[in-house]
Amino acid sequence: MLVAALVMFTLPAAAVMIYASLRPLWAGSAHTDHAGLERTYRSIAIRAVIFVLALQALIVLNLSGLDWLRPIAPRAVVVLFGLFIIAMGDALPRTRPNYFFGIRTARTLDDRQLWIRLHRVAGYLAVATGAAIAIAGVFFAKNVVGWVVSTSALGGTATLAALYVGSLPALQLTAEARAARRRQIALWIVRVLLAALFFYLGVAKFPGSPRRMWVRLFANIGLGQWFRIFTGFVEAGGAILLLVPRGAVPAAILLGCAMVGALLVHVFVIGVGFPTVIVCLLLAMLIGVGMASRT
Amino acid sequence: MKLVRPPNAVFRALADPTRRDILNLLRSGPRTSGQIADDFHSSWPTISRHLAILREAGLVIAERQGQEIFYELNTSVFQDVIRHLMELVKPVARATAPKTTRRRRPGQQEA
Numbered sequence: 001m002l003v004a005a006l007v008m009f010t011l012p013a014a015a016v017m018i019y020a021s022l023r024p025l026w027a028g029s030a031h032t033d034h035a036g037l038e039r040t041y042r043s044i045a046i047r048a049v050i051f052v053l054a055l056q057a058l059i060v061l062n063l064s065g066l067d068w069l070r071p072i073a074p075r076a077v078v079v080l081f082g083l084f085i086i087a088m089g090d091a092l093p094r095t096r097p098n099y100f101f102g103i104r105t106a107r108t109l110d111d112r113q114l115w116i117r118l119h120r121v122a123g124y125l126a127v128a129t130g131a132a133i134a135i136a137g138v139f140f141a142k143n144v145v146g147w148v149v150s151t152s153a154l155g156g157t158a159t160l161a162a163l164y165v166g167s168l169p170a171l172q173l174t175a176e177a178r179a180a181r182r183r184q185i186a187l188w189i190v191r192v193l194l195a196a197l198f199f200y201l202g203v204a205k206f207p208g209s210p211r212r213m214w215v216r217l218f219a220n221i222g223l224g225q226w227f228r229i230f231t232g233f234v235e236a237g238g239a240i241l242l243l244v245p246r247g248a249v250p251a252a253i254l255l256g257c258a259m260v261g262a263l264l265v266h267v268f269v270i271g272v273g274f275p276t277v278i279v280c281l282l283l284a285m286l287i288g289v290g291m292a293s294r295t
Numbered sequence: 296m297k298l299v300r301p302p303n304a305v306f307r308a309l310a311d312p313t314r315r316d317i318l319n320l321l322r323s324g325p326r327t328s329g330q331i332a333d334d335f336h337s338s339w340p341t342i343s344r345h346l347a348i349l350r351e352a353g354l355v356i357a358e359r360q361g362q363e364i365f366y367e368l369n370t371s372v373f374q375d376v377i378r379h380l381m382e383l384v385k386p387v388a389r390a391t392a393p394k395t396t397r398r399r400r401p402g403q404q405e406a
Contacts, residue, residue, distance in 0.1 A: 036356045036369060090372045113324060116367065120322075123372045176323075 082134025089126025
């Protein structure tokens with residue numbers, strides 16, 4: 001009886017407490033005089049209350065013995081939790097310095113702009129974390145779910161802590177500088193991936209045993225096996241050139257020529273098939289990297 | 296105080312390229328309407344009208360500091376995502392878009 005009472009009333013009591021503890025944010029006039037802000041804080045409280053009540057509904061339904069619910073209930077809790085993190089993260093960028101909700105340190109409470117920028121990043125991190133948790137809850141096996149939840153939560157928190165402790169250098173850049181840096185990072189990721197791929201493709205052409213795929217393929221082309229070694233050198237060399245800071249454009253041209261050659265070989269010698277798609281994809285990526293690296 | 300804003304107001308506010316540019320500009324910090332107008336070719340009244348629409352949709356909030364009113368970015372993460380998606384799709388808003396001078400394409404003939 002006591003247990004049942006506890007189960008029935010603990011979470012609703014928690015919901016009431018959450019609502020009451022956040023209420024000063026929109027009811028009291030001490031902290032804010034914006035209709036927009038009051039609406040934000042109120043929606044945060046309502047989202048939290050909805051989460052707690054949904055949890056309550058899940059537990060009550062589960063205890064009342066619904067057969068179809070029993071096997072999916074643990075997953076449903078994980079998904080609910082993920083959605084809750086998403087809902088909170090979504091609202092984080094709209095908060096302003098206050099004593100009730102957010103990352104409240106002496107520095108953030110003191111510096112309105114710092115608060116705004118930190119909570120925008122925190123919001124994005126939280127939405128990503130919540131999405132990872134919710135997706136894991138739906139699709140992955142139980143042991144993987146625990147791993148995903150803990151890793152993504154830890155990762156998000158660690159990133160935020162690193163940003164905050166590191167005196168927020170990334171947050172203090174202008175929007176243009178941040179966009180340029182993101183672009184550079186994305187470009188380098190693609191360059192490293194392409195370099196690894198082409199280095200593998202190049203080196204794989206060197207072994208000369210007659211049973212190897214590349215040896216047979218180049219025998220079909222008919223220019224002789226020296227062409228296989230030459231292509232291997234072009235591809236491996238182009239891969240290394242891709243990793244040189246100013247080498248992206250020449251590497252893209254060199255490897256692009258190799259890929260055009262490969263395309264011709266596919267059309268006239270091997271026949272167009274699925275590998276042709278990969279060749280085209282590589283060619284497109286090389287053109288993209290070359291164009292993006294010109295400036 | 297209304298609890299929920301009509302979501303349509305948000306979408307309509309985001310449907311205009313100038314307003315999306317204003318939001319993008321405000322990412323680097325709060326500005327007055329005069330400072331925002333300096334960054335655009337449009338006149339101050341036009342920008343002011345855009346800001347009123349953004350404010351109505353709750354995407355920016357106006358913060359008074361002494362004599363001046365600073366506009367602060369107030370988008371949620373999902374509204375930000377929608378802004379980015381609209382930047383890709385570039386829908387055309389008819390009802391709320393202020394009139395712009397229409398430029399004729401070079402090849403086009405006068406009817």
